[in-house]
Amino acid sequence: METFLNVTLDLLQGFGTTLKLFGLTLVFSLPLGLIFSFFSMSKFKPLSAAMKLLIWVIRGTPLMLQIIVVFYGPGLIFGWNGLDRFPAVLIAFVLNYSCYFSEIYRGGIESIPKGQYEAGQVLGMTKTQIFFKIVLLQVIKRIIPPMSNEIITLVKDTSLARIIAVYEIIWSAQVYIKSAGLIWPLFYTGAFYLIFNGILTVVFRKIEKKLDYFKG
Amino acid sequence: MSVLEVRNIKKSFGKTEVLKDISFSLEKGEVLSIIGSSGSGKTTLLRCLNFLEYADEGTITVNGKLLYDGKDGKSKRMKEAEIRTKRLHFGLVFQNFNLFPQYNVLKNIMLAPTLLNHGDEKAIEENAKKLIERVGLSDKINNYPCELSGGQQQRVAIARALALNPDILCFDEPTSALDPELTGEVLKVIKSLKTGDSTMIVVTHEMGFAREVSDKIIFMADGIIEEFGTPEEIFGNPKSEKMKAFLSRSLENI
Ligand SMILES: Nc1ncnc2c1ncn2[C@@H]1O[C@H](COP(=O)(O)OP(=O)(O)O)[C@@H](O)[C@H]1O
Ligand SMILES: [Mg+2]
Numbered sequence: 001m002e003t004f005l006n007v008t009l010d011l012l013q014g015f016g017t018t019l020k021l022f023g024l025t026l027v028f029s030l031p032l033g034l035i036f037s038f039f040s041m042s043k044f045k046p047l048s049a050a051m052k053l054l055i056w057v058i059r060g061t062p063l064m065l066q067i068i069v070v071f072y073g074p075g076l077i078f079g080w081n082g083l084d085r086f087p088a089v090l091i092a093f094v095l096n097y098s099c100y101f102s103e104i105y106r107g108g109i110e111s112i113p114k115g116q117y118e119a120g121q122v123l124g125m126t127k128t129q130i131f132f133k134i135v136l137l138q139v140i141k142r143i144i145p146p147m148s149n150e151i152i153t154l155v156k157d158t159s160l161a162r163i164i165a166v167y168e169i170i171w172s173a174q175v176y177i178k179s180a181g182l183i184w185p186l187f188y189t190g191a192f193y194l195i196f197n198g199i200l201t202v203v204f205r206k207i208e209k210k211l212d213y214f215k216g
Numbered sequence: 217m218s219v220l221e222v223r224n225i226k227k228s229f230g231k232t233e234v235l236k237d238i239s240f241s242l243e244k245g246e247v248l249s250i251i252g253s254s255g256s257g258k259t260t261l262l263r264c265l266n267f268l269e270y271a272d273e274g275t276i277t278v279n280g281k282l283l284y285d286g287k288d289g290k291s292k293r294m295k296e297a298e299i300r301t302k303r304l305h306f307g308l309v310f311q312n313f314n315l316f317p318q319y320n321v322l323k324n325i326m327l328a329p330t331l332l333n334h335g336d337e338k339a340i341e342e343n344a345k346k347l348i349e350r351v352g353l354s355d356k357i358n359n360y361p362c363e364l365s366g367g368q369q370q371r372v373a374i375a376r377a378l379a380l381n382p383d384i385l386c387f388d389e390p391t392s393a394l395d396p397e398l399t400g401e402v403l404k405v406i407k408s409l410k411t412g413d414s415t416m417i418v419v420t421h422e423m424g425f426a427r428e429v430s431d432k433i434i435f436m437a438d439g440i441i442e443e444f445g446t447p448e449e450i451f452g453n454p455k456s457e458k459m460k461a462f463l464s465r466s467l468e469n470i
Contacts, residue, residue: 119314122266123328123380124304127296133327137318215362216317 007176007185014172015192018158021168025093025154032094033101040106058099064160067092071164089161100150108143109135141211148204152197217280219244219415220384225274227260234260235271236439242384242417247410249426250419252436253462258419262386266308267299278305278383307382311389313369315361321348322357325376334380347375351405367398371405387418423466427451435459
């Protein structure tokens, strides 16, 4: 019983790191992804080409590899001191998820009928007003399903951080294999993921319901 | 002085010449109908007036003020802010309404005047309510577009365009996307606007409506004004072969 409690507390601590990585990744990559999507739709060809290249590279390689490159790359290539473990992982995650989110945003923005922009234009609105007052909420409504999928994947992807020894929840559980020969704490981590993703699913469904009042 | 004077408008998309040489003028309070078969350039003409497209050549003058001159190429480089003020001389009602789905009827009408700072919130709301009453939708003021019929949506779109008080209100086939039984209510609203001093350009396939409401009619064919005149002249005594053929085709469809 005592071990169970200890394990739970240990795992909770690891899960704290998991949540921190999850939350910070979202905070940075949700807006950055929107900016990336503007870049990739830019009429300035060099910018959109560069953005599309970055998205292609990031989506075409494993996140695990990207974490390793961000952590070890600066030292190996430039002889720099490099980053601490957590910031390195965070940068890799933000970069990776911004690219995925940007593609979702782009799909959402491009699916809004041209007539919505034109209606705003003939009513004398500025481009910014048209985007924020007319288009954005319609985009959000359309992208909630793919976004929730991606965000739930993010929860599970945080476990990749342990490749450079960031003590997230799976790492905390693995410690028990080495130190006490216990494997069940590792299985137990699954409950944490399940419960958290359950909460997220409910939240997303709530948001979807909230936007149900209009069609478009 | 004419409210609107359009001179020698030309517009091509790539190699296709869509508007070849369009000139006409309009007096205050007049209703102009534009008829013609699909592909003749009617929508493109309205879009040029509203600066959704830029004419390659020609001038657009409103109330004696030159708004656009395609020839000197300068107008095409108009700053965005400049285009926006010039656009406000015109209003445009689209074939498929293009209401903002996330806002209710009142908010759809109030949005632009609010964003453009056309008076304080209260005055804007009052004016919006008046317009809603004018298009006969006072009982739908809090409804969302998805809860309205096509005809009701188009009436909201008309009120939305009127809220900015344009000098010239353009309609692009306002009833073409509607079920036949709903066209009447929209045409009735457009007709009711004629009593005011609003100047209107209506692209339409409703010949009866055009005949009854218009002061002038333009028949367009292949990017030119094939025939121009009063309803009596156009319908009673069509001159060109194209016009005659078009009329007999439209009559067949009724
Ligand atoms: N953005 C565009 N690019 C290329 N061609 C266009 C464009 N808009 C219209 N056209 C062409 O111009 C012609 C006239 O179109 P339109 O003005 O819509 O005619 P109407 O409204 O009389 O049916 C058509 O042949 C159409 O294909
Ligand atoms: Mg058309």
